[in-house]
Amino acid sequence: xxxxxxxxxxxxxxxxxxxxxxxxxxxxxxxxxxxxxxxxxxxxxxxxxxxxxxxxxxxxxxxxxxxxxxxxxxxxxxxxxxxxxxxxxxxxxxxxxxxxxxxxxxxxxxxxx
Amino acid sequence: xxxxxxxxxxxxxxxxxxxxxxxxxxxxxxxxxxxxxxxxxxxxxxxxxxxxxxxxxxxxxxxxxxxxxxxxxxxxxxxxxxxxxxxxxxxxxxxxxxxxxxxxxxxxxxxxx
Amino acid sequence: xxxxxxxxxxxxxxxxxxxxxxxxxxxxxxxxxxxxxxxxxxxxxxxxxxxxxxxxxxxxxxxxxxxxxxxxxxxxxxxxxxxxxxxxxxxxxxxxxxxxxxxxxxxxxxxxx
Amino acid sequence: xxxxxxxxxxxxxxxxxxxxxxxxxxxxxxxxxxxxxxxxxxxxxxxxxxxxxxxxxxxxxxxxxxxxxxxxxxxxxxxxxxxxxxxxxxxxxxxxxxxxxxxxxxxxxxxxx
Amino acid sequence: xxxxxxxxxxxxxxxxxxxxxxxxxxxxxxxxxxxxxxxxxxxxxxxxxxxxxxxxxxxxxxxxxxxxxxxxxxxxxxxxxxxxxxxxxxxxxxxxxxxxxxxxxxxxxxxxx
Amino acid sequence: xxxxxxxxxxxxxxxxxxxxxxxxxxxxxxxxxxxxxxxxxxxxxxxxxxxxxxxxxxxxxxxxxxxxxxxxxxxxxxxxxxxxxxxxxxxxxxxxxxxxxxxxxxxxxxxxx
Numbered sequence: 199x200x201x202x203x204x205x206x207x208x209x210x211x212x213x214x215x216x217x218x219x220x221x222x223x224x225x226x227x228x229x230x231x232x233x234x235x236x237x238x239x240x241x242x243x244x245x246x247x248x249x250x251x252x253x254x255x256x257x258x259x260x261x262x263x264x265x266x267x268x269x270x271x272x273x274x275x276x277x278x279x280x281x282x283x284x285x286x287x288x289x290x291x292x293x294x295x296x297x298x299x300x301x302x303x304x305x306x307x308x309x310x311x
Numbered sequence: 312x313x314x315x316x317x318x319x320x321x322x323x324x325x326x327x328x329x330x331x332x333x334x335x336x337x338x339x340x341x342x343x344x345x346x347x348x349x350x351x352x353x354x355x356x357x358x359x360x361x362x363x364x365x366x367x368x369x370x371x372x373x374x375x376x377x378x379x380x381x382x383x384x385x386x387x388x389x390x391x392x393x394x395x396x397x398x399x400x401x402x403x404x405x406x407x408x409x410x411x412x413x414x415x416x417x418x419x420x421x422x423x424x
Numbered sequence: 425x426x427x428x429x430x431x432x433x434x435x436x437x438x439x440x441x442x443x444x445x446x447x448x449x450x451x452x453x454x455x456x457x458x459x460x461x462x463x464x465x466x467x468x469x470x471x472x473x474x475x476x477x478x479x480x481x482x483x484x485x486x487x488x489x490x491x492x493x494x495x496x497x498x499x500x501x502x503x504x505x506x507x508x509x510x511x512x513x514x515x516x517x518x519x520x521x522x523x524x525x526x527x528x529x530x531x532x533x534x535x536x537x
Numbered sequence: 538x539x540x541x542x543x544x545x546x547x548x549x550x551x552x553x554x555x556x557x558x559x560x561x562x563x564x565x566x567x568x569x570x571x572x573x574x575x576x577x578x579x580x581x582x583x584x585x586x587x588x589x590x591x592x593x594x595x596x597x598x599x600x601x602x603x604x605x606x607x608x609x610x611x612x613x614x615x616x617x618x619x620x621x622x623x624x625x626x627x628x629x630x631x632x633x634x635x636x637x638x639x640x641x642x643x644x645x646x647x648x649x650x
Numbered sequence: 651x652x653x654x655x656x657x658x659x660x661x662x663x664x665x666x667x668x669x670x671x672x673x674x675x676x677x678x679x680x681x682x683x684x685x686x687x688x689x690x691x692x693x694x695x696x697x698x699x700x701x702x703x704x705x706x707x708x709x710x711x712x713x714x715x716x717x718x719x720x721x722x723x724x725x726x727x728x729x730x731x732x733x734x735x736x737x738x739x740x741x742x743x744x745x746x747x748x749x750x751x752x753x754x755x756x757x758x759x760x761x762x763x
Numbered sequence: 764x765x766x767x768x769x770x771x772x773x774x775x776x777x778x779x780x781x782x783x784x785x786x787x788x789x790x791x792x793x794x795x796x797x798x799x800x801x802x803x804x805x806x807x808x809x810x811x812x813x814x815x816x817x818x819x820x821x822x823x824x825x826x827x828x829x830x831x832x833x834x835x836x837x838x839x840x841x842x843x844x845x846x847x848x849x850x851x852x853x854x855x856x857x858x859x860x861x862x863x864x865x866x867x868x869x870x871x872x873x874x875x876x
Contacts, residue, residue, distance in 0.1 A: 213752035220755070222730075224461055224737040231453050232745045235402040239450075240391035245358065246399050252362045253369045253403040254746070256633075258824070259710070261749035262403075278353035278787075285789040286359050289348040290366040290375075292631025293797045294595075294819070297826035300778035303785070326639035333642070335617075337624040337804075340796050345632045348789055367633070369746075371485070372597070374636040391448075398450040405744025406458045407480070407708075410487035413439035416446070461741040466730035471697065472738050475704045479742040482705045482859075484598070488742075504561075504692035511563040512698050515687040516705040516714075518857025519571045520593070520821075523600035526552035529559070563687055570679050574854040578676075579843035584810065585851050588817045592855040595818045601855075617805035625811050628800040629818040629827075665865035672868070674843075676850040684858045706859070711823070713862035 203308050206264055236269070244273040248283050255287035258294065260301050267305050277306055316421050319377055349382070357386040361396050368400035371407065373414050380418050390419055429534050432490055462495070470499040474509050481513035484520065486527050493531050503532055542647050545603055575608070583612040587622050594626035597633065599640050606644050616645055655760050658716055688721070696725040700735050707739035710746065712753050719757050729758055768873050771829055801834070809838040813848050820852035823859065825866050832870050842871055 217225060236246045247269045254262035270280060284302055288295050330338060349359045360382045367375035383393060397415055401408050443451060462472045473495045480488035496506060510528055514521050556564060575585045586608045593601035609619060623641055627634050669677060688698045699721045706714035722732060736754055740747050782790060801811045812834045819827035835845060849867055853860050 210752070213756060216759070217751065217755055220733055222733050222737060224457065224465075225733065225740065225751075227453075227457050227460075228737075228740055228745075231450065231457060232402055232748070234453075235399050235450055240389065240395040241361075245361070246395070248354075248358070249362060249365045249396055249399045250403065252366050253400060256366045256631075257369055257403070257746045259746050259749060262746060276353065281785055281787050281790065282353040282359070283362055285787060285793075286348050286362045287366060288631070288790065288793055289345055290363065290370070290632050292595075292627070292634070293629050293793075294822045294824050294827060295631070296797070297824060299782065299790075300775070303782055304778060307781070323639070326643060329646070330638065330642055333620055335620050335624060337796065337800055338620065338627065338638075340792075340799075341624075341627055341632075344789065344792055344796060345635070347792075352789075369744075370633045372633050372636060375633060394446055394448050394451065398448060398454075401451065401454055401744070403745050405708075405740070405747070406454075406742050407483045407485050407488060408744070409458070410485060412443065412451075413436070416443055417439060420442070458741055461738050466728065466734040467700075471700070472734070474693075474697070475701060475735055475738045476742065478701045479704050479708045479739060482709055482857075483742070502692065507559055507561050507564065508692040508698070509701055511561060511567075512687050512701045513705060514564065514567055514857070515684055516702065516709070516858050518821075518853070518860070519567075519855050520596045520598050520601060521857070522571070523598060525556065525564075526549070529556055530552060533555070563683065563691075566679075566683055566686075570676065570683060571854055573679075574676055574851050579841065579847040580813075584813070585847070587806075587810070588814060588848055588851045589855065591814045592817050592821045592852060596821055596855070615805065621805040621811070622814055625800050625814045626818060628797055629815065629822070662865070665869060668872070669864065669868055672846055674846050674850060677846065677853065677864075680850075680853055680858075684861070709859045711859050711862060714859060 203264065203268070203305065206261065207268075210261070210265070244275070247273050248275060248279075251280070252283050252287045252290075255284060255295060255298055255302065256291035258291070258298050260298060263298060263302050264305050267302060268309060271306075271309055277310070280306055316377060316381070316418065319374065320381075323374070323378070357388070360386050361388060361392075364393070365396050365400045365403075368397060368408060368411055368415065369404035371404070371411050373411060376411060376415050377418050380415060381422060384419075384422055390423070393419055429490065429494070429531065432487065433494075436487070436491070470501070473499050474501060474505075477506070478509050478513045478516075481510060481521060481524055481528065482517035484517070484524050486524060489524060489528050490531050493528060494535060497532075497535055503536070506532055542603065542607070542644065545600065546607075549600070549604070583614070586612050587614060587618075590619070591622055591626045591629075594623060594634060594637055594641065595630035597630070597637050599637060602637060602641050603644050606641060607648060610645075610648055616649070619645055655716065655720070655757065658713065659720075662713070662717070696727070699725050700727060700731075703732070704735050704739045704742075707736060707747060707750055707754065708743035710743070710750050712750060715750060715754050716757050719754060720761060723758075723761055729762070732758055768829060768833070768870065771826065772833075775826070775830070809840070812838050813840060813844075816845070817848050817852045817855075820849060820860060820863055820867065821856035823856070823863050825863060828863060828867050829870050832867060833874060836871075836874055842875070845871055 236243050251266035254266050349356050364379035367379050462469050477492035477496055480492050575582055590605035593605050688695050703718035706718050801808055816831035819831050
């Protein structure tokens with residue numbers, strides 16, 4: 199892993215901790231619900247992470263894309279499978295997704311180093 | 312299948328045919344690209360249909376949701392698995408997705424009759 | 425209240441009940457979280473309903489707009505205050521919000537009958 | 538012109554008049570600003586109507602698409618030119634735009650009758 | 651106030667001035683309309699700033715979030731009230747809002763220093 | 764041309780080449796379709812670039828805005844015409860577009876140096 203991803207992960211951890219300190223019940227419950235959505239259920243967690251990646255890509259959120267790529271790699275998806283999922287996102291979301299495709303492909307490369 | 316879904320499918324077929332008559336090369340190629348995106352590749356077509364459903368749900372397009380639900384059912388996903396995918400879409404996309412969740416659950420019920 | 429709003433409320437109740445029957449823990453928890461977000465807290469519930477209305481308007485969801493208008497009226501906001509909130513939504517969200525502004529103004533009129 | 542477009546135009550006129558009655562200075566000024574944006578300037582009004590159509594298509598608003606198609610036809614754009622503009626919208630916005638492309642092509646057909 | 655917010659405010663002022671120099675009547679009128687939308691009316695300006703913050707959060711625009719947080723703080727909203735408003739935005743807009751929640755919480759912390 | 768635009772163009776070229784190496788048929792075909800959409804047809808390429816700019820602005824993508832501004836300048840649109848197109852985008856998309864308007868105006872200035 200390289201700089202950009204390390205920085206993102208550090209910032210993400212630091213701010214999630216800060217949000218936890220706020221001690222707002224609604225925010226806490228949302229974060230729990232978010233984690234729970236990707237656990238094994240009728241669909242396995244591995245499939246759900248791929249769903250999370252495609253949702254993040256069509257909604258064009260680089261931080262969310264980075265997070266789900268790291269999760270997808272950890273879950274065992276290959277690069278070719280991630281590209282195939284990103285292709286679905288590109289066709290659904292259109293050329294406006296292309297800058298995020300570039301970011302996503304770079305993130306996959308960084309994560310594999 | 313019932314009325315609402317039958318009407319949608321009939322309208323979809325009729326207008327896709329009409330768009331074909333226009334004979335615009337770009338539009339034709341886009342429609343081909345769209346079909347191709349859900350064929351077996353590094354990911355199987357069944358998984359890609361589920362990706363298409365979640366992308367449609369977070370982008371909040373009822374027609375797209377209906378189309379992908381019918382495809383997902385045909386591909387062999389169970390209702391419980393579809394609900395689990397829609398739950399990911401709900402958490403990613405928020406309560407603004409709820410009206411489309413209602414529509415999607417109704418579509419699943421209609422399609423199973 | 426008239427036909428369009430009554431139909432929406434009936435459909436909403438029926439499908440929310442149907443979603444409850446599905447018995448998906450994630451969906452149930454999201455619906456609870458959604459209700460909880462508008463209860464009195466550091467901000468009072470009345471203010472939060474107005475926030476919900478503006479969020480629904482800029483995200484351009486007619487069902488969500490209708491729901492929050494009914495809640496806002498019940499919470500005691502006047503028509504002039506609702507128009508003022510919708511004006512903020514229009515300026516933030518642009519002319520693409522206008523069809524939803526028409527819908528919202530019609531809903532306020534229907535709800536006041 | 539046929540039923541669907543006539544109904545939309547009638548509803549649009551009626552509600553715009555109703556919004557005028559509200560007499561909210563901000564809303565009034567926004568409507569004026571909106572009309573002014575499509576008048577001849579550094580770009581001619583004809584070109585701006587086409588910009589309005591593509592913006593409406595990628596933001597996926599059927600009412601806005603219908604309005605701008607009627608304006609574009611009145612401004613002198615041919616069907617082939619409208620299809621070409623809609624193709625740009627489809628490529629930028631992706632397959633999620635397809636239901637709105639169907640609607641737009643139907644609107645062009647209805648308006649030409 | 652610290653670096654990131656100071657830089658944003660300086661850039662914002664500089665570019666707003668540059669846009670003023672362009673002397674485009676439509677742009678000028680939009681900027682005036684935008685300022686006017688947050689002045690006291692049927693709703694007080696303080697409430698409208700909170701509406702602007704939630705609209706910015708669900709539409710996921712960090713610059714807009716920063717601007718409205720600074721305005722909200724100046725208008726007298728407490729941190730706990732801002733968190734409660736952001737919680738509404740999170741529930742309406744979903745987990746895709748989380749990166750902007752992190753940004754917003756950091757901005758509040760920076761602005762309070 | 765200055766630093767920010769040069770960096771963007773270099774990154775864009777490098778990552779587009781990297782995406783080409785992936786050798787995914789769907790991605791390749793999408794990139795070809797994207798280029799083809801802006802070629803002379805029923806509408807000339809110059810007009811289509813302006814459509815691409817407005818679509819990018821209302822969808823709020825800075826990288827896409829930068830790309831289309833460079834293309835628009837090359838196609839012969841004047842600054843005043845670009846401002847007029849951006850004004851349409853601002854009115855359609857609302858004040859949430861303002862940060863991207865700032866970016867676009869800065870890009871035009873940088874590109875003209």
